[in-house]
Amino acid sequence: MQATAPQTGPLTRQSSGNGAISRLRGNWATLLLPINADESIDFGRLEIEIEALIEARVDGVYSNGTAGEFHNQTEAEYEKIQELLADRCISAGVPFVIGACHPDPSVSCGRIRRAARLAPDAIQVILPDWVPVTDPEAVDFLAIAADAASGIPLVLYNPPHAKRVLTPAELGAVLRQAGPAVHGVKLADGGALWYSAARQHLADWAVFVPGHHLATGISEGVAAGAFSNIACLSPRGAQLWTDGMSSNLPAALELERRIRVFLDTYILPYRIGSGYSNAALDKLLAGIGNWAPIGTRLRRPYRWIAEAEADRLRSVARASIPELFQG
Structure with a gap:
């Protein structure tokens, strides 16, 4: 599939260092793979999910992050996922980022070349990961x-x-040293010292912090947005929360406090106590939100959290952070 260039997104950021203008900003929702019992990807359900994200009017959609199981799919599946995403987002005028991540740099670069033909707003990459790289590498x-x-x-x-x-x-x-091609970076934030260092060293790039820390990242003058786990829970709610940060940041910070309490109390114990992956936690959040027929199943050998747990926590989430489920 040869896609045409997408329309300009609604949010812009002028880089002070490399002169690049990026549309990378705001609340970006991750594409989660609906996995069937036979281990196949359910592309029919995936299409429904993309349409739900477009209808939620998120700032952008991105594919093949960790929660998108980029590490556990064939190259043919990779191409089909990206073609479907590009087709739907370009038709709707929604910005999209394609993940071309892979621990093998050769495979990653092949994915980058194929992704570029679909004209995304950006392509996400990771540093080669089987052997850790030095700075020059x-x-x-x-x-x-x-x-x-x-x-x-x-x-x-x-x-x-x-x-x-x-x-x-x-x-x-x-x-x-890498030059102007890199417009943004997605990472975990830290405390006051980390934010001070980020303001000093990362002002020239769009910085994406964890979704449940977005209001803090905005208040610290560092975050351009989030590739958001909160959009896994409620893409529309995450968008409303993000939009509200420009008009009432104190209220957004208060909602963030309650989001963190909910995650710390009900979600993180699955990782800390039972060893489930972040991808399993993100699919659990989507199951709790119940906004698309994604399911909580991961592709084996990775373990997933039973959908009954999502059913159990749905009323808890709506009582704890009702703002995310309005409308």
């Missing part, structure tokens, strides 16, 4: 990725479970 990989992307902006994904988690200072140095 990270710069070289990003140069190779930029060449494969053919002018499409890159977003670097540096999650907490990466073999090399870069500090803001390290990240800023790598991105500066």
